[in-house]
Amino acid sequence: MLYQLAARRARNMSQSSPNSDSTMLQVERLHKTFHAGTPNERVAIDGVTLELNQGDFVVVVGGNGAGKSTLLSMLAGEVLPDSGSIRVNGVNVTPLGTHLRAKYIARVFQDPSIGTAAALNIEENLAVAALRGQRRTFGRGLTSAQAREFQQRLGTFGLGLENRMKAQAGLLSGGQRQALSLLMAVLREPQLLLLDEHTAALDPRTAEAVMRVTSQVVDQAGLTTLMVTHNMHHALQYGNRLIMMRHGAVVADLSLEQKRRMTVEKLIAAFDDENPSLRMVSA
Amino acid sequence: MNLFDTFLNLVPMGLMQGLIYALIAIAVMIPFRILNFADMTGEGTLAFGACVTAKCLSAGLEPVSSLLIGAAAGFLGGSATAYIHEKVKVNTLLCGILVLSMLYSIDIRVMGQPNTALFTFPNLFQYLPGDDGTLTSRIALLAVVDIALIALIFWFLGTQHGMAMRSLGSSMAMAKAQGINIKVYVLVGLGLANLIAALGGGLLAQNQGFADVNMGFGTLINGLASLLLGEAIIGNRTILRQVAAPVLGSVVYFQLISIVLAFGFQPSDLKMVTAVFVLITLLILAKRKPGKSRKAVQERLARAA
Numbered sequence: 001m002l003y004q005l006a007a008r009r010a011r012n013m014s015q016s017s018p019n020s021d022s023t024m025l026q027v028e029r030l031h032k033t034f035h036a037g038t039p040n041e042r043v044a045i046d047g048v049t050l051e052l053n054q055g056d057f058v059v060v061v062g063g064n065g066a067g068k069s070t071l072l073s074m075l076a077g078e079v080l081p082d083s084g085s086i087r088v089n090g091v092n093v094t095p096l097g098t099h100l101r102a103k104y105i106a107r108v109f110q111d112p113s114i115g116t117a118a119a120l121n122i123e124e125n126l127a128v129a130a131l132r133g134q135r136r137t138f139g140r141g142l143t144s145a146q147a148r149e150f151q152q153r154l155g156t157f158g159l160g161l162e163n164r165m166k167a168q169a170g171l172l173s174g175g176q177r178q179a180l181s182l183l184m185a186v187l188r189e190p191q192l193l194l195l196d197e198h199t200a201a202l203d204p205r206t207a208e209a210v211m212r213v214t215s216q217v218v219d220q221a222g223l224t225t226l227m228v229t230h231n232m233h234h235a236l237q238y239g240n241r242l243i244m245m246r247h248g249a250v251v252a253d254l255s256l257e258q259k260r261r262m263t264v265e266k267l268i269a270a271f272d273d274e275n276p277s278l279r280m281v282s283a
Numbered sequence: 284m285n286l287f288d289t290f291l292n293l294v295p296m297g298l299m300q301g302l303i304y305a306l307i308a309i310a311v312m313i314p315f316r317i318l319n320f321a322d323m324t325g326e327g328t329l330a331f332g333a334c335v336t337a338k339c340l341s342a343g344l345e346p347v348s349s350l351l352i353g354a355a356a357g358f359l360g361g362s363a364t365a366y367i368h369e370k371v372k373v374n375t376l377l378c379g380i381l382v383l384s385m386l387y388s389i390d391i392r393v394m395g396q397p398n399t400a401l402f403t404f405p406n407l408f409q410y411l412p413g414d415d416g417t418l419t420s421r422i423a424l425l426a427v428v429d430i431a432l433i434a435l436i437f438w439f440l441g442t443q444h445g446m447a448m449r450s451l452g453s454s455m456a457m458a459k460a461q462g463i464n465i466k467v468y469v470l471v472g473l474g475l476a477n478l479i480a481a482l483g484g485g486l487l488a489q490n491q492g493f494a495d496v497n498m499g500f501g502t503l504i505n506g507l508a509s510l511l512l513g514e515a516i517i518g519n520r521t522i523l524r525q526v527a528a529p530v531l532g533s534v535v536y537f538q539l540i541s542i543v544l545a546f547g548f549q550p551s552d553l554k555m556v557t558a559v560f561v562l563i564t565l566l567i568l569a570k571r572k573p574g575k576s577r578k579a580v581q582e583r584l585a586r587a588a
Contacts, residue, residue, distance in 0.1 A: 076460070102462030109456060117453030120446070128450045131443060133462035138439075141446035170453075184461075 023090075024224040025052035025075075025192050030084035032070060032248075044070040045081070046248035052192070055222045059235045062245035063271050068228045071245070072196050075226065077101040089191045103133030106190035108181045110197040115181035118170030122161060122180060125169050126150040129184035153183060157213050175206030179213050186217045193218065195227035199234070207231070211238065232264040244270065286545050293541035295418040301509075301537035302425035303490060306483025307502050308509035308529030309432060313476035315510070316525060317440070319452040320365075321375050322473060323503055325480040327383025328360040330499035332481025334390040337399040337494035346407040350485040357481020360386055362474035369466050383499075390496045398495040406489040421490065428486070429530050432479065436526045448472050501554050508557050509533035511564045 032045040045067050052058055062068050073079040075086060077098035085094045088104040109115040116125050127142040127150075147165065155162040159179055161172075169177060178198055185193055195214065199207035215238055218225050229235050235242060242259050244252040252270065254262065307325055314322035336353030340346065360382055367378040391397055411420040439445045448468050451458035455465055488494040506529070513532025519525040543556055 098459040099462050099464050102460055107460050109460075114454045114456040115460075117450040117457050119453040120450055124446060125450070128446050128458075128461050128463075131447075131461070136443040136447055136463075138442045138444060141441055141443045 022053045023051055024054045024088065026087040028085045030074060031082045032074065032079060033082055044248050045074065048250055050250060052224050052226065054224055056241055057218055057225045057239040058241045058243055059239040060226060060228045060243045060245060061232065061235050061267070066245040067248035068245050069196065072194055072226065072228055076105060076107050076194055104191045105194060106132060106185035107194040107196065108178065108185050108198040110200050112174040112177035112201055116169040116177050116184070119168060121166050121168050123147050123150050123165045125180060126184055126187060130187045132188045159209065175202050175210055178202065178210045182213055182217055186221060186223065189221055191224065193223045193225040195225065197228050197230060200230055232267050235267065236262055236264065289545040290541055293544060294538065295422065297537040297541040298422050298534065299418050299425060301534035302422065302429050303483055303487050304502065304505055304509065304537065305429050305530040305533035306486070307480050307506040308533045310476045310480035310483070311503065311506035312510050312525070312529045314473060316519065317449055317452050318469060318472045320469060320473065322364060322476070323376055323379035324361050324364045324382050324473070324477050325506065326499045326503040327386035328357040328477040328480045329484040329502050330390055330496055331360050331386045332357045332484030333488035333494040333498055334394050334496060336485035336488050337401055338393050340401055340404040341399055346405055346489060350407065350482065350489070353485035354478045354482040358474040358478040360481070361477025362470045365470040365473040387496060394494065398493060400493045401488060402492045408489065433526050433530060437523055440522050504557055504561060505536070508561045509536045511561065512536050515564065
C-alpha cells in the first residue's frame with residue numbers, strides 16, 4: 001500500500017508525464033497567496049500537483065482553511081493562480097475565466113440559492129444549463145421537446161420534481177434546488193464535475209437524498225468528479241479516491257482499497273497528524 | 284359634476300402621456316426586474332434621446348431616422364453606465380448618476396442650446412392620416428408602438444439570449460457557471476433599456492414640439508411608480524405580465540394624475556404626489572410579504588403556543 005501511494009505521488013510530481021488519454025485533469029504546482037505583501041498575507045494553495053484520470057471520483061477533505069475551497073474555486077476559474085497550470089483533457093485552462101471554462105467544467109455550489117436562478121422555473125433553469133459553454137442564439141430558449149426530456153430525466157431522481165416543471169426555482173427547498181443543480185451540471189456532460197460541499201447546507205436526510213442522486217448521475221455518465229466535503233461518512237462512502245489537504249497542500253492521497261479500510265475516527269484523527277498518509281496507510 | 288368633467292377632459296391627454304412615458308417605465312423595468320441592476324441612467328437618456336432627435340430634425344433629417352438615431356444614442360448612454368460599473372466597480376446607482384450628469388452637458392453641446400423648438404420641422408405624427416389636432420390618431424400610433432415593444436421584449440426574453448439575461452439577474456454565480464458572459468449581457472441589457480428610454484424621449488419631443496435638456500427630470504420616479512402600479516394590477520408572475528406591467532401601469536398612473544389635477548393640485552405638486560405614492564406602495568409591498576410582518580410572526584407564535 002505504501003509503495004502504491006509513493007508511486008502515485010511520484011507520478012504526480014514528475015513533470016514529464018505525458019497527456020495520456022485517460023488523464024482528465026492535470027494540476028501542476030499551483031500556488032496562490034492572498035493579500036500578498038500585506039500583514040494579512042496568507043498562503044492558500046502551496047504547490048498542489050494533482051492528476052485525475054477519466055472517471056475518477058475524488059473526494060477532498062481537510063480542516064477549515066486547508067485550501068479545499070480555494071482549490072475548487074481555482075479549478076472553476078473564480079480565483080486565478082499566482083503560478084502553476086491547470087489542464088482539462090489536455091486543454092490549458094489556466095488563464096480562462098469562469099464563463100470560458102464552463103465549456104469543460106460544471107459546478108454545484110454549496111449555497112443552494114446561487115446554483116439555480118430563482119426567478120426562472122425548473123425547465124428554464126435546465127434550458128439555460130443545457131447550453132453551458134455553448135454559443136447562445138436568438139432561437140427559442142426552451143423547446144417542447146427539451147421540456148419533455150428534462151421532465152423525464154428529473155423523474156429518474158425520484159424526488160417528485162418532474163411534476164413541478166413550471167415552478168420557479170426560488171420556491172423549491174434547498175435539497176430540491178441542489179438536485180436541480182446536479183441535473184443542470186450534467187445535462188451537457190462536463191469533462192470535470194466540481195461539487196463544492198454541495199450537501200453542507202442541507203439537513204442530514206436531505207443530504208443523503210442529494211448524495212444518492214449525486215452518485216446516480218456520476219456513475220451513469222462515468223464523470224470525472226472532484227467533491228469537497230466535511231462529511232466524513234460521505235468521504236468514505238463515495239468516490240474511488242480520497243485526498244486530504246492541509247495548509248494549502250495535498251498531504252494524503254488514498255486509493256479505493258486504502259479508503260475501504262479507513263474509518264471515520266481514523267480519518268478525523270489524521271486531520272491533525274504530522275504525517276497523515278503514514279497513519280492512514282498503515283491502518 | 285365639475286370635477287368629473289375636468290377629469291374627462293384630461294383623459295385623452297393623460298392617455299397620450301401615459302403611452303409615451305410607458306417607455307421609461309419599461310426602461311426602469313428591464314434593469315430593476317430583469318438584470319437586477321439598480322440603474323438611474325434612464326432619467327438622463329430620456330433627455331439625451333430627445334436632444335439628439337431634436338438635433339437631427341433641425342439638421343433636416345426626417346422624423347423616423349431622427350428618432351432611431353436618438354434611440355441609438357440612448358443605447359450608448361446605458362452601456363456607458365454598465366462599462367463604468369464593470370471597470371470601476373462602484374455602486375450601480377452612482378454609475379448611473381455619473382452618466383446622467385455627463386449627459387446633461389452633452390445634451391447642450393449636441394443642441395448648442397438648452398432647448399430646441401421643433402414646431403417648424405416635420406414630425407412623426409404628420410404621417411398619420413387625419414392628424415387634425417385631435418389626439419385620437421396619435422394615441423393609436425403610440426399604442427401600436429407600445430404593443431410592438433411589449434411583443435418584442437416578450438419574444439426576446441424567451442430566446443436563448445433572453446433566458447441568459449434573466450438568469451444572470453437571478454444569480455450571477457449560476458450564470459457564470461453556465462458560461463454566460465455577464466459583462467456583455469449587462470452592457471447590452473442596460474443599453475437596450477436606455478435605448479427604449481431615449482426612444483421615449485424622442486417621441487416626447489416630437490409630440491410636444493420641443494426638446495429640453497431638463498425634460499428627463501423626475502421621470503425615473505414616474506417610471507418606477509408606473510411599474511409598481513402595473514405590477515399591483517396584473518402582477519409579474521409570468522414574463523408577459525412583467526413586460527406589460529410598466530405600460531399598463533403608466534397608462535393608469537397618468538389617469539390618476541389627471542384625477543389629482545382635477546382636484547385642483549398644481550402640476551408642481553405632482554412630484555410630491557408621485558414620491559408619496561411610490562413610498563406608500565413600497566410600504567404596502569413590505570407589509571404584504573408573507574410571514575415577515577411583526578403581526579404574522581406574533582400570530583405564528585400564538586398558534587405554536
